[in-house]
Amino acid sequence: SGYNVAIVGATGAVGARMIKMVEQTSLPVNSVKLLASSRSAGKQLQFNGQALTVEETVPESFEGIDLSLFSAGGSVSKKFAPEAVKRGAVVVDNTSAFRMDPKIPLVVPEVNPEALKLHHGIVANPNCSTIQMVVALEPVRKAFGLKRVIVSTYQAVGGAGNRALKELHDEAEAYLKGEEMEAHILPVAGDKKHYPIAFNALPQIDVFEEDGYTHEEWKMIHETKKIMCGGDMDSKDIKVTATCVRIPVPVSHSESVYFEVEDPKATVKGIQDALAAAPGVVLQDDPDNQIYPQAHNAEGSKDTFVGRVRPDQETPQAFHMWNVSDNLLKGAAWNSVQIAETMDKMGLLHMQ
Template sequence: MGRGEWVVAVAGATGAVGREMLKTLEQRQFPAKTIKALASSRSAGTTVPYADTELTVEEMTEDSFEGVDIALFSAGGSTSKKFAPFAVKAGCVVIDNSSAWRMDPEVPLVVPEVNPQDVDWHNGIIANPNCSTIQMVVALKPLHDVAKIKRVIVSTYQAVSGTGQKAIAELETQVRQLFHMQDPDVKVYPHQIAFNCLPQIDVFTDGDYTFEEVKMIKETNKIMGDDSIKVTATTVRVPVFYGHSESVNIETEKKLTAKEARAILAQAPGVRVYDNPSEKIYPMPLVAAGEDEVFVGRIREDQTIDNGLHLWIVADNIRKGAALNAVQIAELLIERDKVRVEK
């Protein structure tokens, strides 16, 4: 890609994902002639790193998107709901990382390795899926194309960075406090996260599923374009800084051996097969941190059903689970000539 064609704004540029978006734009040499860093009035005037320089953060207002071609939003759902329509009205395409637009039938929900064609029907807003959903569907889509997945049972082990900077700081603080025999400060999560696992991400809803679990279920069907796939999820927060892990069990219509599944995944875009149990090689958050690929290992056949497979899927939730996926969508818009909004 050459430089110098597009004006790009990053909304929420001071947050963990916003900073990673800026880093990813630079690393992938996105063809931007101008990058605007936007955030709340509290952050206006501060700076964020970009390439070999720093960008001065501007307060995000209703007029911030005049002349902007693509805006990457990572500023929370309420902020996206408020400002995305103004960006679209200004002729800007919004790629939103919050949950605000994901299930809107008028808004594509896109993972470039899975459903790139869906960017073609955007009306100015494209939703970035949930981090845990992204890494799962990247691994499942190539298997689904060959053997048709009927059912998915997923349990997640999600890093605190998925909650944001305050959660990262809280885990670090709690570890220090506990080592010094102090009572840990508990503010971000309902319980202590250090040396603990919390089987609750987001609030509980109907049937005692959490919203995070509902997101995984509904988003998987929308992205895969197949409502017949039955999905159930249990999402768990674990004391890891970066990298979500998932235990995924699938049932397929057509029999796939573990060897066949490895061969399919080895050729799949965005996937790295990391699977040699005899050498203790399997995906871990420490392996995936800072990497772009979705790592898949522990691939084995489920002995309790005829057509079942177990997979262990790990990815950096801030990279592929958020910033990278958003930038890849922006690249798709350029590649497919869809950086256009009718004012």
């Protein structure tokens, strides 16, 4: 016996990783159902060396499903997550559809697993750039208290999906041949203008809000507060601000994080020790030997790599660090499956 698992968005960039993470999970798995849109119905994908046929997502797809992992866009989650819950499944949703609902837990298992107890069927998986930042900040908060965070991100193209990745490759090829680069998707598929990402850096991820911040920046601010400040997305306990930038890296987000701590006795060594001992974190911090986290090396790993820990030279109790993680794994597929594993251990996941 084991769980009957559905993966919604199985043909996507995150979906492919969800399949891998379910192959590797410590959860007992009885069956796996791969769901996508009607466009991919009939397509075959491998699960544990076995060919599975992708099916169109309809309400009845969730009959008998115990655990459903969603990563097919917010509107698909809004439409089908309640259908899955109605049929007895727990949904771990990787989209932004439910993240800011005060009744729905937003969880990073290393940081706030206890929030899972409050679930009513749906658990939200945070934004990729938020997850790797809070994994690296939580050990600092525990050891020294945390007052303020200023983050600048260097985000991979894979976070925008498979079509955006293809666009990066096509543009790079065109550029190297001396041809015009064509942009149709980035920075945001639905926005008015598109710009090349190859050989470029785009300070726009998601749409602009009225206050001049992008929605990605808004998510990093409010999701961090919801996760680290007991569910309050507007908490004043930790001040957070963000600048989010897309760079032409296929997979793995990097972040430059400035943070101020409460404890005047905090030192670089103390922060490094806290990071080295923290779950999900690998400290790579040896400037003398040019050791620091790199996007290129993080791909395929479930960990968050942290380095370049150093004091601010003018502000007391302030530090900088650099963190890198595979945005499609810890930022999405792995965090979702890790939520399910944590719920199983807490007795919150059931076989029908």
